Amino acid sequence: MLEQKFLIWLAAGVFCIVFLVLLVRHFLRKRYSYRARPILTKREYKFYLLLRREASRRKMIVCPKVGLKDLLEVDSRKQYMKYFRQIAQKHVDFVLCDEDLHVLFVLELDDSSHDTKTAKKRDTFKNRAFRAAGIPLKRIRNFDEESVRRLFRDF
16 A cells, blocks of 8 residues: 555656656747748739749849848948948849849839838938949839830840
C-alpha cells in the first residue's frame, strides 16, 4: 500500500515537472506577429499582367516592388546617411529591365492616394532622385492595353 502511494506521488510529481517545463517553454518561445500577404494589390496585379505581356514581347523583365536603395546609390561621402535615409524605406511599383537585369525604366502606378500633400511631396522626391540618377521614371494612373503599350514606346 505504501509503495502504491509512493508511485502515485511520483507519477504526479513527474507530471507536474513536465507540465511546468512545457509551460515555461511556451512562454519563453519568441512569438512573431506576422502573416503572409500578397506582394501586389488587386489593381497592381491587373496592371502587372498587362505590363508583363508587353515586356515579354520585348524580352524585358518586370520586377515588382523594388526598394529605392536597390536602385539608387548615394554619391556623397560626407552626407551619406542623410541621403540614404531618404531612400531606405521607399520603393517603386515596377522596374523594367533588360535580360541582363540592367534597369531600363521605372514605373509608378498612381491612384487617388497620390493626391494628398504628403504623397505629392514623396512623388516629387522620387521624380527628382531618378532624374538625378539618369533613370527614366514613368507614371500611369489609368491603364488599359493601349496605355501600357505606350509606356514602351521608346524601347
